[in-house]
Each structure stands twice: as C-alpha cells, then as structure tokens.
Amino acid sequence: MSVIAVYNIKGGVGKTATAVNLSYLAAADGEKTLLCDMDPQGSSSYYFRIRSDKKFNAEKLLKGGKHIDRSIRGTDFPNLDLLPADFSYRNMDIALDDMKKSRQRIRRIIKPLRSEYKRVFLDCPPNITLLSENIFHAADCILVPLIPTTLSLLALRQLYGFLDEIGEKRSKVLVFFSMVEKRKKMHWDMMRELIKEKECLPALIPFLADIEKMGLFRRPVNAMLPNSVAAGAYADLWRELKKRLERQ
Amino acid sequence: MSELMPTTVPDDMAVKGGKKVLWIVPESLAIEPLVADIGRTFTLESESKGKSVATWYDTFDWRLYRRNLHLYADLSGWHLMRSDTGDPVAWLQGISPEEVEFVRHFPASRIRSVLEPILAVRRLLPLFTEETTMHAYRILNSDNKTVARLLFEEHHYQGSGSGLRTVSLHGVRGYDSAFRRMSRFIDGRGMGNPVDGLAVFREGARTGGRIPLDYSSRFRIDLRPEMSVRQAMIAIYRELLETMHRNEPGVLDDLDTEHLHDFRVAIRRTRSGLGQMKDALPAAITGRFRRGFAWLGEITGPTRDLDVYLLHEKRHADRLPERLQVGLLPFFAELRDRRTIEQNRLVKQIASDRYRKIISAWHEYLHSGMSGSETGYSARPIIDAAREIIYRRFGKVIREGKAVGPLSPPEKLHRLRIRCKKLRYLLEFYASLFAREDSDQAIRQLKRLQDNLGDFNDLTVQQAMLRQYLDTLRPGSRKNQETAASLGGLLTGLYHEQQRVRQEFDERFREFARPANAGLYGKLAGKQKRSAGSGLREENG
Numbered sequence: 001m002s003v004i005a006v007y008n009i010k011g012g013v014g015k016t017a018t019a020v021n022l023s024y025l026a027a028a029d030g031e032k033t034l035l036c037d038m039d040p041q042g043s044s045s046y047y048f049r050i051r052s053d054k055k056f057n058a059e060k061l062l063k064g065g066k067h068i069d070r071s072i073r074g075t076d077f078p079n080l081d082l083l084p085a086d087f088s089y090r091n092m093d094i095a096l097d098d099m100k101k102s103r104q105r106i107r108r109i110i111k112p113l114r115s116e117y118k119r120v121f122l123d124c125p126p127n128i129t130l131l132s133e134n135i136f137h138a139a140d141c142i143l144v145p146l147i148p149t150t151l152s153l154l155a156l157r158q159l160y161g162f163l164d165e166i167g168e169k170r171s172k173v174l175v176f177f178s179m180v181e182k183r184k185k186m187h188w189d190m191m192r193e194l195i196k197e198k199e200c201l202p203a204l205i206p207f208l209a210d211i212e213k214m215g216l217f218r219r220p221v222n223a224m225l226p227n228s229v230a231a232g233a234y235a236d237l238w239r240e241l242k243k244r245l246e247r248q
Numbered sequence: 249m250s251e252l253m254p255t256t257v258p259d260d261m262a263v264k265g266g267k268k269v270l271w272i273v274p275e276s277l278a279i280e281p282l283v284a285d286i287g288r289t290f291t292l293e294s295e296s297k298g299k300s301v302a303t304w305y306d307t308f309d310w311r312l313y314r315r316n317l318h319l320y321a322d323l324s325g326w327h328l329m330r331s332d333t334g335d336p337v338a339w340l341q342g343i344s345p346e347e348v349e350f351v352r353h354f355p356a357s358r359i360r361s362v363l364e365p366i367l368a369v370r371r372l373l374p375l376f377t378e379e380t381t382m383h384a385y386r387i388l389n390s391d392n393k394t395v396a397r398l399l400f401e402e403h404h405y406q407g408s409g410s411g412l413r414t415v416s417l418h419g420v421r422g423y424d425s426a427f428r429r430m431s432r433f434i435d436g437r438g439m440g441n442p443v444d445g446l447a448v449f450r451e452g453a454r455t456g457g458r459i460p461l462d463y464s465s466r467f468r469i470d471l472r473p474e475m476s477v478r479q480a481m482i483a484i485y486r487e488l489l490e491t492m493h494r495n496e497p498g499v500l501d502d503l504d505t506e507h508l509h510d511f512r513v514a515i516r517r518t519r520s521g522l523g524q525m526k527d528a529l530p531a532a533i534t535g536r537f538r539r540g541f542a543w544l545g546e547i548t549g550p551t552r553d554l555d556v557y558l559l560h561e562k563r564h565a566d567r568l569p570e571r572l573q574v575g576l577l578p579f580f581a582e583l584r585d586r587r588t589i590e591q592n593r594l595v596k597q598i599a600s601d602r603y604r605k606i607i608s609a610w611h612e613y614l615h616s617g618m619s620g621s622e623t624g625y626s627a628r629p630i631i632d633a634a635r636e637i638i639y640r641r642f643g644k645v646i647r648e649g650k651a652v653g654p655l656s657p658p659e660k661l662h663r664l665r666i667r668c669k670k671l672r673y674l675l676e677f678y679a680s681l682f683a684r685e686d687s688d689q690a691i692r693q694l695k696r697l698q699d700n701l702g703d704f705n706d707l708t709v710q711q712a713m714l715r716q717y718l719d720t721l722r723p724g725s726r727k728n729q730e731t732a733a734s735l736g737g738l739l740t741g742l743y744h745e746q747q748r749v750r751q752e753f754d755e756r757f758r759e760f761a762r763p764a765n766a767g768l769y770g771k772l773a774g775k776q777k778r779s780a781g782s783g784l785r786e787e788n789g
Contacts, residue, residue, distance in 0.1 A: 030336070
C-alpha cells in the first residue's frame, strides 16, 4: 500500500489533473484507490461531480475514523473512491494547531485506510503550512509536478529546505515535468538544468488542451479520451510511478 | 451460509458500501415498460450493452463453492471471483477451456497459485454454460453523478432450454439514500423478493443436474439414538452405497483419482461395518455381502495402489539429487502402463454381471423394507451398541499400542493400523449420536496416530515394491543401470524416512493414550470419567 501526495508550493502546475488521472489509472489497473481532495477549492471533487456531505468539515476530517468512513464517496469508476474536500479546509492549520500531535495527525487518520486501499492519493493545496508538514509525514512518496521554469526550481529548493527542517527524507520526493510546451526553447533548457540537480521521472506531461477540457467534461482525461496524447502521457507517468512505488 | 468455509482469498481489500440487490424477473413482467417506468422517476442513462458466453467450473465435491469462489471461462480467459460479492480474485488470459482439465494445466499465475492447494488432484468439471445478454444503466443525480447502477440480464443455460431474467441494483458508496429509493421502487413493481447473489449460479448448476454441495467426501449421517442397530446400519449402508453410485461414472470415465478413492473408501467402510457389526443383519445376508464386498475391494485395489504411487511421483523425484531423477522416468512410465491395464480391467469388472448382481441385490436388500425380524443384538438401540463397541475398540488399540516396543516387527504396527482404522470407521458411523465436539475431538486425535501408522505402512509397501521392481531389472544396459541407481537412492531415502516415522510413533501413541483421551472415550461410552480411566488402567495393567 502506498500514500502518494501530489504537491507543489506553486499553484497552477497541474496537481489536480495529475491526482485525478493517476488515481483513475491506478483504479483501472484493478487497485482499490482513494483520492483525498485536501484542497479547499475542491477541484478534484468537482471533476468527479462529488459534493461533500453537509455535516463534513475540517474538524471531522481531523477526527478521522467513522467521520471519514461516512464521507468517502464512490466515483463513477470501479475501484476508485474519493474523499471530497470541504471549504472549511481553508482553516485547517488553525484546527490542526489546537490538536495534540498536530504534526502527525494526517498520518494517523490515513493509517486505518491502508487496509482498505492499495493506493491513496492526496491532492494537496499549494502552500507550505502545518498541513503540508502533516502530509509529508503521512506520504510514502511526494510527487511534484514541475513546470520547467526558473521559479519552479526555486520552489523545489524551498521544498527540500523544508523537508530538511522537519526531518523528512528528500528521497521521498519524485519529480516529473508538467505542462511542458515543447515549442519553448526555455522549457528544454530548464529541463536539462533541472535533470542535473535532481533525478526526474522520464515521463512528462505536455501542455495540452485536452487536459484543460477535463473541467468541461468533469471526467479524467483517460476516461474521456483514452486514445489521446494526454491520456498516453498520464499512462506513461503512472507506469513509471508504479515501478518506483513497487521498489520502495 | 454455514457450510461455506471462510474464503481462502486474501480479504484485505474488503468492500465497503458496495451494496447489491438481485431480483428474478417474473415471466409475466416485460423489461421495456419497466425501464420506461424507472426512467420517468429517475434519471437513467444507458451505460453498456453486451453478450457473453461463459462456462462455469467446480470439482465434483464443490471445492471452490465451499470456499466462496466461482471459476468461469469465457472468450477473454479464466476468471476467478468471490461468489458472495462477485469481486475478482484473479484473471488469466490466453488459455482456452480445452487446455485445462487439472490445475497443473494452468501456467504459473495467480489463478494457479490460489487454486492449486484447493483443487489438488481433482479435475475441473464444467457445470454449465450460460449465454448472457446484459444491459447496464446508470442512475444519475442532478450533477449527473452516478449514484447507482441497474443491470438487466437474460441468462440462457445451454442445452437445457431454460433461462432466467434478472435485474440487479448496485449501490455506489456514500449514496445510500439513492440506493434505498431505487430499491423500494423496483420492489413495488411486482418483482417478488430479492434473491441472494448465488441464485443464478444455482439455477445454472441445476440445469446441469447438480445442486451445490450435493456431494462431499466426508461421511456424515444423522442417526437417532433410539434407532435399532439394524435400522442404523441399514441407513449407514444406504449412504455408503449412494457414495458408490455417485462415484461410479467418474471411476468408469477415469475423471480423477479421487472418484476411485471415494468409491473404495465406501467399499471399505461397508466391509468394516459388515465385519464389526455382523449381527446387525441376518447371518445369511452378512455372509453373502461380506464376500461380495471383499471381491469389490479386490478388484479396486490394484488401480488405487498404482494411483498412490503415481501421485507421489514428484515427491519421489524430489528425494533424489537431480542427476538421479532421470533414472526414475522408465520406472514411472512402466507404472503408468500398468495403471492403464489395471484401469481397463477395473472398468470391465464394473461392467460385469457379477458386479451388477452384487450391487443390485445389496440395493434391493437395503431398500426393500424387508430386512427380516429384529431380535437380540439387531433390535438393541444403536446408542448402546455404539457406546459399547467404540469403547471396546479403543481398549484394543490401547492394549496393542502399548505392546509395541522399539524392536517390534512392522507387522505389529500394521495390525495396530487396522485396529485404528476400524475404530475410526465406528467413530464416523456414529458421530451424530454424540456431542459434536466430543466425536470431532476423538476423530482428530485418532487421525494423528493414524497418519503416523499410515505413513509407516506406505513406506513399507513402497520399499517392497521398489525392491521387487529392482529384482526384475536385467543388468547390462545403461538405462537399467541408471534406473537401478535411482531406485537405490530412493530406497535409501524411504528407509531413512521410515526410521523417522517409526521414532515418532512413540510420541504419537503416548499422546493418544494419555488419560484425558481415555476420559473422552469414557464420556463417549456414557461412563463416569473416573471409572473409565481406572477401568482402562486395569485392562492394561
């Protein structure tokens, strides 16, 4: 079983698209999969047309156990469940701060899910907070989509600094390139630079209109357009990631 | 279902919220108006349509069904799933049904590794072939999110002309109220009560002439304590004759070795009953059928003996270093040839007049209701007779077991083995007369001792046979030299194993003879615990 946090300090790098499509692919492989939408915006939940229960909120999430059990929803796809986000998640840090063992909370609430699910994906909000720290402790793998730009490199260094600070291994981090525009020379140059600094997964996700269309169809691109270039790119990425997870 | 064993499949991926209800659609009800009706109240979207042909398999004794498993083959390959939830367990592509008769015919795969310990030497028998037409619909909420699924299916069982129409509702986790509403809606459409998920399978099996769990190798008969000895024994013999009848076709067609094994065990049990309870039936009847069943034992023996050898082929080979293994090949090839000859002989005997006469006369006697007047022993309540004879047999096993010393010849152990077997049959015949846990425990303890004695005996017989074969090998040829070397190696291995088994005997017997076990037999005999124990001590003192 593995917990995969899809994370980047920066927003708009394709985190949600990654979490949605990879969790769909894992489930399609026959692996019982749970996608936890941790972002108060609830984009993953939106893509799967799932609303959170009226009684569910950040506090209930942090209590865990039956509160989570009751809030998990089946998606339209076999083997894939989703824990929808709630807008109250925006105050997660405050809620966490009031708790004992506030750094290990997410790890503790995910633990019982390990017996039911083979893969748990966490779609994380873009920032470095107490919640992020919680997520880094809980995850077996931190999957970082990276747009090949200078700022992304900076964000990656910030992430490493933070991991050192909280005593987590840098080896948990797996990087891949996202929203790559193959026409842009700068993207190619940056990718060459980045590869020198950190090993990246060989599969990359190009910048494609089909991925943006997910918001229109409200379905994973691999379910909507299984033969598209975008679907192929995610399938490659999942294959690579799965290999790494099995090695861990 | 209480007779279902816990599943042997890893249960770590438990299904939550995967609710399902299944209805059988009555013949009077048409599907299309029903779908239209549902569509007026719910948002319904056609999801998929399809046709499939699948053949379902199990062993003669329902080994898969007992373990909550279903196995079927269709165009896409072999599918193994949990029967209660329908969850897939394993899938194997590219192997056609014609290629698989036994589990060893599957290539190394998850299907094989799950099935191997369950099926062992039993053949996979096709139970039925069904053609299914299905149409799946999604039930959507206002966000166009699927909140439940409806599946309409028409099953046609090939070769039977009969079929079944079903509708099933599949819930989506977290959308329970939609599931409940839909379920109530269908319930109100003249559908009748929901059925369990195995209904379609059961109907298929029925068209193939089988009812799940209609056969088991375990002997189990419910006797009433007040039955007379004769009534009880007739009931037991009927059950055993039924086992013979059930297995006869499998023996004739040589489907797998277990048919002959069960067939033979039924013969042996009958013989043991006729011998140990000889006054239960009129003397002329007992005498006539003891002779008859002795002959049945004789004609079924050679094939079974060879089966035992051949089933050990791999184990024998594994005992030898790789270089010597090849020398066994001609030996086993010859055994296989001999088995073919013996099997043909057996088939002829079963087709003979003599066989038919014995079996039909026995059947007639057991079912005629004219079993003769009961007097003396045969009229006693079975519970009394059972208590008495089990206690006596137990005492005999204890006495003879204690007389076995380190230097005793193998014959002594052989005799003890026979004693144990007789006791075992009695315990099985009369198990229903005693508290379940007592008879189960008695059988379990006896089995441990029997396993040791059985192993010892098998090893004796095997060595004798190898030596006999070795005597027939002419020296000179290279091939024979290799075979002789292999057999020599095998003999050495068997000898050492037998030494080990022999050493274990003391421990096993001590366990069997301990006071607590004597107390258990005292309890079975209806005696006070203390007096039972002391009675035995006197007997053995």
